[in-house]
Amino acid sequence: MAINTEKLGIVLQNFVTATSDVQGAALVTPDGLPLAASLPGGMDEERVSAMSAAMLSLGERIGQELARGGVDRIYVEGDKGYGILTSCGEDAVLLVLADQKAKQGVLMLEIKRAVAEIKLILN
Amino acid sequence: MAVTGYLSEFSLAEIFSFLEQGNKTGLLTICVLSEDQSKKRENHYVWFNQGRIVAASNRLDQHGLANMIGQRGWLGEHTALRVAQTCAATMPIGLILKTQGLLTVEQLKLLFYAQVMRQVCALFSLKDGWFQFDGKVPLPFAEMTGLNAPATEVTLSALRVLKDWSALASKLPEPSSAIKGIIEGKPQQKLNQSEWHLWEFANGTLALHTIAKQLQLPLEKAQQIAFRLVTAGLVEEVPLVTVSSVASRPEATGPEIAVPETVPAEATAVSHSFLHNLVGFLKGKV
């Protein structure tokens, strides 16, 4: 069955607009191609996708080699905000960009919900 | 060894650039692949001498040029063919006809234009085809006017008027890439105005989409012009790591400052004894 990219796009867009302090989100394939995105202006979708894939694969490798097990989430905390990668099953990875004001607990909960919704569309 | 492939993979522009830069002499055969199986297979031939195009035809019987002369009524086709057969073993028939006073320089130029420029330029609009270059084929004196054109000059002319660029889409320089001059001094080729404009920006630092904006050109056009400069052997495409494009945010304060290229942290050199040991070790594995 074909993936409903339109629906994915809407889910991402809703997520970005409805969640406070979230600036953007992208859903990408594990080999680094965009599936759907709602990103701040000036960010190149293709590049963001490739970076997400590289980071996730490295993270998973670290999890494996350093006996941390399967990776649920990869977290980049900078002085201007967060970049959070979450696995969405075998076929997709979700990247969420949030600013430094974001409350981490709320953010994680919102991401969890979005992932559940995305997984429904993907399957 | 073969220089062969499909035009969809290695475009005519790339082939011409290769043949010119390699100073190749021989015959390029292009076999047009048509979806319509019932159609007769159509071949095109382009002869090269030292990287310059000297003749073109869609037949190998060496009657092409004589035929064209006949059509124009400048000489009987039979006369032209006879001249071609009797004395064309060592020099281009065009030169022979000129020295015998049978054709003027102007007429030869017109012939060359019709035979090479028009026929070869038309090949650039082919969607696909199979090509092969054979460097062992002797020059076809009976098809030669005696005039020639550098292969990339023909490419430039052809691409300037090309309408459908879809077949070349994957070959065009990326919008985020810069172009950088790879020749000393100024280009020898006759460039048109837009090519000159882009050439001025060939310094390896500005992305094509920025250049396009500055020149007020559609991005696609800028990519096409850049591709022409690449195939003419004047510039090369340099991918830029666009740190700024990902990092720049709308709310970023202050003017956008070009992020200076990170100075590569030179890896600390390895010692000579290390390298000797390594080579010795690897030799044990060969």
Added chain:
Amino acid sequence: MEIMRLVVTGPVGAGKSTFIRSVSEIAVVDTDRQATDETSLIKQKTTVAFDFGRLAFGPEMALHLYGTPGQSRFDFMWDILIQKAHAYILLVAAHRPREFVDARRIRAFMRQRSQVPMIIGLTHMDSPNAWDIENTAIALGYLNADKCPPIITVNPNEAASVAQAIITLVQHSMQNCLV
């Protein structure tokens, strides 16, 4: 510990991961993912971050091999990997002229960021459609023999062939050191 870092780069499907796997003495740290773009026409899996292999040949001496992704969307990885490299090899599939333009792009990228010695390794030379060394050199833009880096034939599947390629690269680096 003295370490030499070599980067193995080149277009998709040139044989970079295989090259490293053939000589590494450790299980290669790879970051393969199922390919979903046009890469999937050539192979099933593709590198998305880097491959890492190692050869230790003394108590305090090791060679590290880093393989880059082939697709240009991963050029930030090219950048990261080339920064610390002592030398690199550009692998090019000689039977896929379609990719010569990609090889030129990668080389231009590397050249802009690093002056370290490099060589070119042509793979798939046993294919009937393979271009020979001389013609591939021209197609890659090497018109002047003096300015052309060493170009060799390499079979990434054979450890001996890969070892020979690395020897050529290391010896080329040594010459550059002496100059």
